[in-house]
Amino acid sequence: MIQTIYYTNKNFHIPSNKIFEKILNLKEELTGQSIKIKSIFNKNDKTPSMVIYYSIDDNMYRFKDFSTGLYGDAVDIVNELYSLEDRQLAYRKIIELFKDDKDIIMLDVITKEKKEITDYTVRKWNNADADYWKQFAISGSFLKAYNIKPIENYSIKTTSNNKDTVLLFNCAMSYGYFNNAGDLCKIYQPGNKKAKFLKVKEFIQGEEQLTYTKKCLIIASSIKDIGSFTALKFKDVELIAPDSENVTITPDRIKTYKEKYQYVFTLFDNDAAGIKAMKKYKELYDINSIYFNIEKDIAECVKQHGLTNTSKFFKTIFHDAIKNQKNTATNNIK
Helix, strand or coil, rough: CEECCCCCCCCEEEEEEHHHHHHHCCCCCCCCCCCCCCCCCCCCCCCCCEEEEECCCCCCCEEECCCCEEEEHHHHHHHHHHHCHHHHHHHHHHHHHHCCCCCCCCCCCCCCCCCEEEEEEECCCCCCHHHHHHHCCCCCCHHHCEEEEEEEEEEEEEEEEEEEEEEEEEEEEEEEEEECCCEEEEEEECCCCCCCEECCCCEEHHHHHHCCCCCEEEEEEEHHHHHHHHHHHCCCCEEEECCCCCCCCCEEEEEEEEHCEEEEEEEEECHHHHHHHHHHHHHHHHCCCCCCCCCCCCCHHHHHHHHHHHHHHHHHHHHHHHHHHHHHCCCCCC
């Protein structure tokens, strides 16, 4: 069921798909499918780079603008489109936009088809796998420690109108991220631009590998960044990564991290989406960010500039972040 926007007046029930249809003036009705349009935030966008898609996890329509890095739900796009200061003002704007649409009140929501990964096959490592991970200085021992395994194929079951359809996908280069219990949590397909990541189960990447004995915890973008950073051998630092920059770690976990570590920072991608996520952690949890602008992320920096140069680049930025903290000690971080 597509999530509805509720405001203080309980008579208003506005499904997220209807909000996108109205503000974007879409000719196509959103009934569960994804569509791609030219960016409404980038006038120079010649090839459609803005995706409006149904998120099964959030049970609502969302958007991702690849030309600007902006993303979010129906409230976020109204916020950005009308340059509003907060979500409360966006809610009011939505009600204003729909005040004359009598048919929208108590509108029935839409049933969406359900998709889930039901099966998979793990294959043996090969030279192509080694070459791929080696360019980011990620070793076989790291892949083993973090439960990363190569996937030969997987099956997706689609349920719609009480009918099941199962499709088998063969993968030339795909990797499964598993937890310590052996459950598949995520599939990473670096060569698949349309479905680079497939979420299977909730988990925080790298959390099970934490020792809680270091001085600093960095919340990064991906397990690939964790692997490249580990190769830099900063002894007093541990890293984790949420499912994506769109997923915010819960307050109870943040509270635990702050109790266990002297310093906690975010280190997301150097793009609009990453910067927005770092600002969000600052606003919600007062967690400072490490702004690494040499390349898009740590892994890419290691690939382009090598471990030694990346270590030099990061060391200065990292120590500046430590000094800027309101905490006391600023030394002995190695």
